[in-house]
Amino acid sequence: MTTLIKLEEISHAVPRRAFLTRSGLLLSGTAVALLSGRDALAAKSGKGAESDLRILNTALGAELEAIAAYQVGAESGLLQKPVLDLAVSFQGHHKQHADLLYKTITQLGGKPMAARDKYVFPVETLKNQTDVLRFAASLEKGAVSAYLGAIPVFGNRDLSKAAGSILGDEAMHWAILRNAVGDVPVPDAFVA
Amino acid sequence: MKPGRRRHAALAMLLSLACHQVLAAGDAEPDAGAAARGALIYERCAACHALETDRTGPRHCGLVGRRAGSVPGFDYSPAMRQSKIIWTAANLDRFLKAPLAMVPGTAMGYDGIKDQRERRDLLAYLAKAGQGARCRAVPAAAGPPAARPMAHQRPAR
Numbered sequence: 001m002t003t004l005i006k007l008e009e010i011s012h013a014v015p016r017r018a019f020l021t022r023s024g025l026l027l028s029g030t031a032v033a034l035l036s037g038r039d040a041l042a043a044k045s046g047k048g049a050e051s052d053l054r055i056l057n058t059a060l061g062a063e064l065e066a067i068a069a070y071q072v073g074a075e076s077g078l079l080q081k082p083v084l085d086l087a088v089s090f091q092g093h094h095k096q097h098a099d100l101l102y103k104t105i106t107q108l109g110g111k112p113m114a115a116r117d118k119y120v121f122p123v124e125t126l127k128n129q130t131d132v133l134r135f136a137a138s139l140e141k142g143a144v145s146a147y148l149g150a151i152p153v154f155g156n157r158d159l160s161k162a163a164g165s166i167l168g169d170e171a172m173h174w175a176i177l178r179n180a181v182g183d184v185p186v187p188d189a190f191v192a
Numbered sequence: 193m194k195p196g197r198r199r200h201a202a203l204a205m206l207l208s209l210a211c212h213q214v215l216a217a218g219d220a221e222p223d224a225g226a227a228a229r230g231a232l233i234y235e236r237c238a239a240c241h242a243l244e245t246d247r248t249g250p251r252h253c254g255l256v257g258r259r260a261g262s263v264p265g266f267d268y269s270p271a272m273r274q275s276k277i278i279w280t281a282a283n284l285d286r287f288l289k290a291p292l293a294m295v296p297g298t299a300m301g302y303d304g305i306k307d308q309r310e311r312r313d314l315l316a317y318l319a320k321a322g323q324g325a326r327c328r329a330v331p332a333a334a335g336p337p338a339a340r341p342m343a344h345q346r347p348a349r
Contacts, residue, residue: 058301
């Protein structure tokens with residue numbers, strides 16, 4: 001056995017209906033706190049608010065790019081079920097992250113960046129399902145590092161907490177994708 | 193000297209300069225495995241950066257020696273565009289350690305790489321990758337290389 005968790009087991013563990021019920025329109029406690037008017041008001045007037053907005057916008061840009069990357073994977077014809085369903089569900093998480101970031105930036109008085117008209121990915125290197133999953137894993141790993149690097153520099157600690165919440169989700173994506181290609185799912189005790 | 197040889201000589205000189213600058217950024221000389229270790233550290237950048245193409249952040253081919261905020265068509269923060277920084281290895285080392293301290297207002301909202309050896313390894317990788325085949329295929333002062341644009345979906349609002 002080269003993997004600890006089989007993809008079939010993952011797929012059955014979270015039925016689609018349950019996934020939609022749990023994550024479709026429900027926001028996590030962190031997100032609710034982040035989006036409350038009181039927090040937004042405090043952040044708006046707080047020290048470093050402009051810097052926070054820039055960080056949030058950069059995070060939004062990366063999330064939009066992740067959504068586009070998963071779209072490329074989903075439309076590539078290289079992913080078979082249940083891996084395809086997994087990729088689409090991860091893309092759904094990124095859409096929720098982007099949506100939350102968009103709303104938060106707006107609520108804090110900033111201007112959210114828009115998705116680009118086109119994104120460029122190294123599609124010429126994606127020849128099979130494993131290539132696509134490894135590429136997705138590399139983006140998820142990078143996202144973990146990016147949020148980890150953002151947490152200490154937010155002026156508003158509620159935003160740090162929200163970033164930590166997103167980081168946890170990205171780390172799970174990364175681990176599952178590693179597992180799917182037969183790599184050790186969690187290679188180290190710490191992320192960097 | 194034939195044009196091909198001249199080009200190779202120029203590349204060799206650039207690589208030598210880059211290595212010298214990397215050396216200047218750290219206390220000790222990068223060992224033979226520095227670039228390989230740096231490649232692993234570079235994976236941390238993958239959410240926002242790539243070598244050949246602009247992503248959420250600008251591409252890294254041609255980074256060493258480039259003026260900050262100068263990749264054509266990339267939408268930099270005003271702070272980065274106006275910084276007048278030249279990305280020598282020493283400046284890259286300083287920026288990677290604490291981006292927001294060196295360029296307040298940069299869009300790179302990242303705490304930085306605090307470990308000097310990790311920065312040195314990363315710079316060794318960037319210097320080596322910048323002279324590699326992937327980067328040689330990237331036009332120095334033009335837009336990103338031709339690649340198949342891909343559709344995307346905007347998130348539901």
